[in-house]
Amino acid sequence: MKNKFNELQKAIISLGRISEKELENISNDIDKIIEYKIEDERTISHIFDAILSIVFVEDDKKREVFHKLSNYCRGFDKELADDYDKILEEDLTDDYDEEIDNKIEYEKIVWYEEGMKQLTSKDRNYLEQKRELKKFFVGVKNQTKQIPKLNSLKTDELSNNKLYSDLCYLAIKFFKEVMTEEDFKDLKYELDRLKKYGETVIKDMFEYYTDKFKI
Helix, strand or coil: CHHHHHHHHHHHHHHHHHHHHHHHHHHHHHHHHHHCCCCCHHHHHHHHHHHHCCCCCCHHHHHHHHHHHHHHHCCCCHHHHHHHHHHHHHHHHCCHHHHHHHHHCCCCCHHHHHHHHHHCCHHHHHHHCHHHHHHHHHHHHHHCCCCCCHHHCCHHHHHCCHHHHHHHHHHHHHHHHHCCHHHHHHHHHCHHHHHHHHCCHHHHHHHHHHHHCCC
16 A cells, blocks of 8 residues: 555656646747747637646646736737636636645645745745844754654644744755755655654754854
């Protein structure tokens, strides 16, 4: 059973990579359409349909490419652009990617989910500045008297403990800095790997940033 699950994980990861490449190719095609001012309705509709058919990509990436075309299309055929924008939103409302994730991930890694939520939060944007991140890291490290067991944390513990939430953020931030982009994206499908990381990632993260900031 576990082997079949692992095979399914690998298949989903592979499909995700293929879909992202396909979306990138379509985005390049749209650039050419805009450059050469192509306004043929059949061609534009074909590209819209091609984007809609792609699965296993993040909604924001799909929306970004789609709107690049719809914004161009709106300049000469507003009705067509509006119609396809509506179709896109209906498609994304179905939240197909989330359904796939739920089928694959029969259990959630709470600290990973919290860290990803914090990493993508606009409230954390200021931490993209090295000086602010260093100040934040030092504060969190000084507050941490005992390293928590991440794999044992529950959702309500993270909701009621800012320090734990900050540690999860730094753990994911650490992953993003030391991993390749592809490896980082694949993490969400690899539960066993995340559990293993959960045992040591805070210690590893402290060592990494202490060395990076020369503290």
